[in-house]
Amino acid sequence: MLSDFGSILLFMIAGVLFVAIALFVSKLVRPHRPNADKLSTYECGEEPIGDARIQFNNRFYIIGLMFLIFEVEILLLFPWAMVFQDLGWYAFSAMFVFVFLIFIGFIYELGKGHLKWDLPSPAVPEYVEGVGVVERDIRTEDDEFESDGGLTFK
Amino acid sequence: MVGLEWYLGVSAILFVIGVLGVLISKNAIVVFMCVELMLSAVNITLVAFSSFMGDVHGMILVFFVLCVAAAEACVGLAIVIAIFRNNITADISKINLLRW
Amino acid sequence: MSEHVLNSIGLFVPEIILVASLCIIIVADLLLKKRTHAGGWILLASLVLCFFAFSAQSGINTSAFFAMIAVDPFSVFFKVILVISGIFIVLFSMQNKELIPYKNRIGEYYMLIAGMMLGMFLMVSSTNLLMMYLAFEMTSICSYVLVGFTKKSIRSAESSIKYIIYGSVSSGIMIYGMSLIYGMSGSLNIFEIGAALSGLESAPIFSMAVLMITAGIGFKIALVPFHFWAPDVYEGAPMAITALLAVTSKIAAVAMLIRLFRVSFTGVDATGMMAIIPEGIRWDMMLAVMAAAAMILGNLAALWQDNIKRMLAYSSIAHAGYIIMGVVVLTDQGISAVMLYAFMYLFMNLGTFYMAMLYANKFSTESIEGYKGIGYRAPFTAVALTIFLVSLTGLPPTAGFIAKLYIFGAAINAGWIWLVLVAGVMTIVSLFYYIRVARNMFLYKPEGETEPVRFDNFTTAIVLLLLTPVLVLGVYFTPVLEFIKHSLVMFGVQ
Numbered sequence: 001m002l003s004d005f006g007s008i009l010l011f012m013i014a015g016v017l018f019v020a021i022a023l024f025v026s027k028l029v030r031p032h033r034p035n036a037d038k039l040s041t042y043e044c045g046e047e048p049i050g051d052a053r054i055q056f057n058n059r060f061y062i063i064g065l066m067f068l069i070f071e072v073e074i075l076l077l078f079p080w081a082m083v084f085q086d087l088g089w090y091a092f093s094a095m096f097v098f099v100f101l102i103f104i105g106f107i108y109e110l111g112k113g114h115l116k117w118d119l120p121s122p123a124v125p126e127y128v129e130g131v132g133v134v135e136r137d138i139r140t141e142d143d144e145f146e147s148d149g150g151l152t153f154k
Numbered sequence: 155m156v157g158l159e160w161y162l163g164v165s166a167i168l169f170v171i172g173v174l175g176v177l178i179s180k181n182a183i184v185v186f187m188c189v190e191l192m193l194s195a196v197n198i199t200l201v202a203f204s205s206f207m208g209d210v211h212g213m214i215l216v217f218f219v220l221c222v223a224a225a226e227a228c229v230g231l232a233i234v235i236a237i238f239r240n241n242i243t244a245d246i247s248k249i250n251l252l253r254w
Numbered sequence: 255m256s257e258h259v260l261n262s263i264g265l266f267v268p269e270i271i272l273v274a275s276l277c278i279i280i281v282a283d284l285l286l287k288k289r290t291h292a293g294g295w296i297l298l299a300s301l302v303l304c305f306f307a308f309s310a311q312s313g314i315n316t317s318a319f320f321a322m323i324a325v326d327p328f329s330v331f332f333k334v335i336l337v338i339s340g341i342f343i344v345l346f347s348m349q350n351k352e353l354i355p356y357k358n359r360i361g362e363y364y365m366l367i368a369g370m371m372l373g374m375f376l377m378v379s380s381t382n383l384l385m386m387y388l389a390f391e392m393t394s395i396c397s398y399v400l401v402g403f404t405k406k407s408i409r410s411a412e413s414s415i416k417y418i419i420y421g422s423v424s425s426g427i428m429i430y431g432m433s434l435i436y437g438m439s440g441s442l443n444i445f446e447i448g449a450a451l452s453g454l455e456s457a458p459i460f461s462m463a464v465l466m467i468t469a470g471i472g473f474k475i476a477l478v479p480f481h482f483w484a485p486d487v488y489e490g491a492p493m494a495i496t497a498l499l500a501v502t503s504k505i506a507a508v509a510m511l512i513r514l515f516r517v518s519f520t521g522v523d524a525t526g527m528m529a530i531i532p533e534g535i536r537w538d539m540m541l542a543v544m545a546a547a548a549m550i551l552g553n554l555a556a557l558w559q560d561n562i563k564r565m566l567a568y569s570s571i572a573h574a575g576y577i578i579m580g581v582v583v584l585t586d587q588g589i590s591a592v593m594l595y596a597f598m599y600l601f602m603n604l605g606t607f608y609m610a611m612l613y614a615n616k617f618s619t620e621s622i623e624g625y626k627g628i629g630y631r632a633p634f635t636a637v638a639l640t641i642f643l644v645s646l647t648g649l650p651p652t653a654g655f656i657a658k659l660y661i662f663g664a665a666i667n668a669g670w671i672w673l674v675l676v677a678g679v680m681t682i683v684s685l686f687y688y689i690r691v692a693r694n695m696f697l698y699k700p701e702g703e704t705e706p707v708r709f710d711n712f713t714t715a716i717v718l719l720l721l722t723p724v725l726v727l728g729v730y731f732t733p734v735l736e737f738i739k740h741s742l743v744m745f746g747v748q
Contacts, residue, residue, distance in 0.1 A: 176423050186422070189419075189426055192427075192430070193426055196426065196433050199433040199434070203436055204436075207440050209440060211384070214384065215387070215433075218384060219387075222391045226418070229418060230419075233399075236414070237412065240405075240408045
């Protein structure tokens, strides 16, 4: 008989064949009349500009960090949800304490304005007497502490 | 039946890849990804042992390892952002102010 | 079960106080717009409350939360040490000038210290690998953020990223070792691990697992060869945090190491003597080599440091070596020597860091060359710093002498003559770099400004609080020895 690995191998071969046969059959059947519009990346959308591999604005990272915390909370809530009826008030209150602590952290985030998605502040050209036109950053020193938006990188 | 040693082998290989990645990689983000890989290797070991021994404690530890990995990644990314603002680089070979 | 949980919560009161204070600090930080050190005072009050709660726990020897943590005299002793050092760290932080530009976020700072203290309390008392790992990581993650707290300083951000990279790798290695131990013993409870291992033959994989766990804990202790982070991180971190890393988390990690090795990796042989299990694993030799390497490397590298924080970093690597000498022995005598050393080390090292911080505040220099002539401008603090340094060297009549004496005595009794020889020679080497600071302070006339510098009463009080134990314990240390004798009881160990 097949071993465990044998059945996995069969499964993989079947998977590859399935895709290959489907593609081959469609190649036989379909008409072949290419033009420039059809070959573009998004046939019916925006014209793509520039490279897709740009450096992301670091605000996405911060949102990602916040997401991660709550994702992990869910990870711990699932096993608890399976058993808390058997364990009674102990499990219930333990999870209550846990969620309460995370809730306090969430309140802190909100209160400190870390969840605010503020727009990047442009450098405003300004005429200064005797110097000429200078570009002044309209952010103040304090803004940068309070919000983690503000700075953008090319 | 796939034997325990196969799982341990996979996890050992993953762990070594993680360690090598940490040692070789120059980008701080990649270093953290390699640390995650190391912790995933640990999780494979724990789940394998746990399921072969029929003991649930290993699997519970896996949950906490995942949580810790997430927390570590969070703090790591935050620090990378802080250093990016100071130095405009995520290349750890350029972070060399403190030596000897 | 309800009864057990209620009992456990009763034993968990100090930690609950700390968690509550953590929440209060967060809320206070949001509500108080004045951005003062309110969080610091809340944390201070809760630490003092913890101190009294621990005093109420003396003599209890039991385990709580389904054998997750042990509340025994051993852990209470170390928790008392941690609380005392935590109180001093909070007091230091209130005076640390590096933190002033960040006063908008100072609440976070104290909150993280509270989290780190909680992690360290759990580290010294956990009896389960899961709990050990969690407590360890809780301490680590809080300290990563604290090291990078002054994030506008490039030094601080750089040391923080170095710390988190080394730290996460070594904790990953530690948990891999723990998973191997779990696989071989079939349990995460350290008592059951000890019981399971005593029947096993030695295998290479077991040595590897022990080495991996030592790598994780050794990272926290800054033991050679896991010390690379220490000088960089100590130099870049805010001074109060440097003291926290050098004293508090180091002591907590030593306590965790002792508990794990004493319970899981030592057993009783046929003649009823203490023996290493499984047979043939020489972790004591491994630790001894690491301790010797730490003493040699720490003391020699400290010789040519000019930054005082960096010099103290290498000196604390050397002190990790001295402390681990006691862990190598791991008999009751060895453990009590470690406890005594930890108690003395607390005061003398905190004192040195406090002086370094004061001088950085007043003279804005961290360089030892910049200390020239300070002895004439601030005689009281200069004398105090000299006493702390003499104590770190281990000369009588200071506390450091007694600490070293007991550690060396324990090692000689257990037959580790070569280790004691290394330690003795390296103690003499250490004299050179400690004395260099005192020489710069007293043997050079001040350059530039010469008028005396005054320190306020608060500062003087803290200096006296640190100085008195260093001087008194060097002569009269019987009460501490009595305390240690009562604290040697570890839950589940005969």
